[in-house]
Amino acid sequence: MFCFTQIMQGQNVDFKVDYQSFLAKHDMLWDIMPDKWQTAPYSGNGNVGFLLYQSPEEKDNVISLHIGRHDYYDHREAETKADEMLWIKRSRLPLGHFKLASKGKITGVDMRLDLWNAKLTGTITTTEGSYNIKGLTHSTNDIIYFETDAKNETVAITWHAEAPIPPVYEVLQKGGGPKGGTWDKMRAVTLEMAPKAELSKKDGYNFCYQALFDNRGETTTGYKITGNASKKQQLIASVHHTFPEHNSLDIVTKNLETADAIIKDGNFIATHQEWWHAYYPLSFITINDAEKESFYWIQMYKLGSASRGNGPILDLMGPWYNRTFWPMVWGDLNVQLIYWTHLTANRMAIGESLPNNIDKYTENLENNVPKHWKNSAAVAALMPQDLIAYNGGKVPDMLAWILNDYWLHCQFAGDDERMRDKLFPILKKTVNSYLNYIKDNPVEDEDGKIHIKYSWSPEYKPGRGQDINFTLALIRWSCQTLIDIDNEHHINDPLKKEWQHLLDNLVEFQIDENGLMVGKDRPFANPHRHYSHLLAFYPLMVITPEKEEDKQLLRTSLDHWLDVTFNSGKKIKAMPVTGYTATGASSMYANLGDAEKAYYYLDFLIKHKNISSTTMYSEGKINPVIESPLSFATSLHDMMLQSWGGKIRVFPASPKKWKDVAFHDFRTQGAFLVSAKKVEGETEFVSVKSLKGNVCTVQVDFENPKFYKNAKSISVEESSDGFYTIDLKIDETVVITSKSLNKTDLNIEELPKSEDEQNLFGYGKKTKRLPGHNYYSSY
Structure with missing residues (x-):
């Protein structure tokens, strides 16, 4: 049993959770044979991983362990800078699988994915045993470990390597795939293939060596x-990719x-479990909504399986490969x-892979721009892990947005040193690219404003043109962030005046009666899965709902986006509604304080047919897109806790349905840990611990909240906008309650779940309730 009580400077938040018992209620179960990656159990450590399923083309006595390596990318040399964008030359590659062949035909499965121990167990039944x-x-x-224990059966395990053929190239060469643009350019290319894999044995180990082309x-x-x-x-397997x-x-x-060695010492399982048993207790949430609670915790398992701070940037698949049209980082x-x-x-540790790789490959980002753009950086819309993706003389929007994630990481970590020494220089180079673009592409206009001649609002059609709101938002965020960092750290950068000049003179956001437009002469008028034109609102918070007129603008814009996307009846080639359409809507309504709309779209995601019964997600049935289900957790976070603009908001959009909810050690910008609980719809308490001593x-x-520090009541005045500012030193905590401290229930424990509310995901009888079960089912 894993539980503990946290002592907080004289007052107790009594946090008692038996994680093993709690997470067992959310384990995924299988009583139907998985036959594709969307229905398969999955395991990983951020670098390598496996899926277990029976492919339709396999014999009925075979199930396969499909092995993946997260950073297994092609590295073909580009002849020209523009050639770098032909992603058939730089894509993820297939690896291979182990076949488990029994004597008898497989007749049934009974499997469990144990979240707490990150372990798959179960029984496969055959006609023989x-x-x-x-x-x-x-x-x-x-290391991937897999064990079989046969009863009246024999299970032969054999390795089957797959040729490292780029998945898009494979389809294009057979005449498939979209037409036009980059697709036709790739279709015209003939790639030389890598040599066949070499098999060898040494010291009791079997090896499959695959050299890539050239x-x-x-x-x-x-x-x-x-x-x-x-x-x-027992099977032990390892995969490594080098370049x-x-x-x-x-x-x-x-x-x-x-x-x-560690198997011989009896420490293999224990050393594996140690990481997971430290990982889960970093935070906690329980809700009187079993399905949402379960979906959330499976995302925590998935995130821990797919990413590590010292690993590659998490792309659309993580360690779990599938032949896809999107085999890169998007x-x-x-x-x-x-x-x-x-x-x-x-x-925080597992999210460090993005800033770590940006730091590692900064020089590549600098080489993604024209040579005459000095001290500049950018990246194209899609990229391999090393970030070599030529952007040409275009605006550096994609890098600017990625750097917002880098900034958020520093904000939540309270890492001022990294903000100053690492983020600031690369963001400065990104803004230099904006300044270079503006210089190379002047727009004369009588209004005297700085205009952006031509950019793109992903992936709206028609989304290209002048003064695109997506670009304007990123310029404003980038320049203001540089100025803020400069002021905070007294850098006195010589370009500060240019950033302020750009902020002061940049054309205003393009707005019509329906709110934020796509860009100049580009109203939002067609269904669109992306919320690119709303980026100034979420996540950048360049426009916030703090002022009533801005809040009304944002509400109008959000309502219009969703009304056109869901209700216009227009048929377009691009997918109008996807998983992140729902989670984006949920988070934005949460930021507007509309709890019920936020909940509606959170629920909408789970009911989306593209969400599989294992909480995986794909578009076009074959293209893994891992961010949509992961962003479910982000939306849930936004409903429980927000911290934009230097202010913490607790339960800003908690829906009426969630009468009972508690979370522990959720983190905010400024490096605060927040715990809180609702009972019968009323907030029992909020506690805030400062990790860095920043203003709270x-x-x-x-x-009429009451404030307690070191178990003593303190006086805190309310500001005109309803906030309270509390002086907290490093590791100091304030408890906020509507009652006296001795009458406040400071317990946090799991909310009970009936048997019917447990183990709601996987692939079996219980998951037939889900549209995604039927969408992906072959049975």
């Missing part, structure tokens, strides 16, 4: 099978030797949404 399984991806070593990169898969196929046998180094074989060999929305999830959840300005959702 059955075999038990146990599988996991070690949390800190790149020896630009290599991947080694190593494995060892021990035991008895008719009784108990430009050529040492993948050495690294995989060391990984396997390490695995053998920077026009997807990666940005991914890197919001860890913030309020207080899981907080708003609660009840009148």
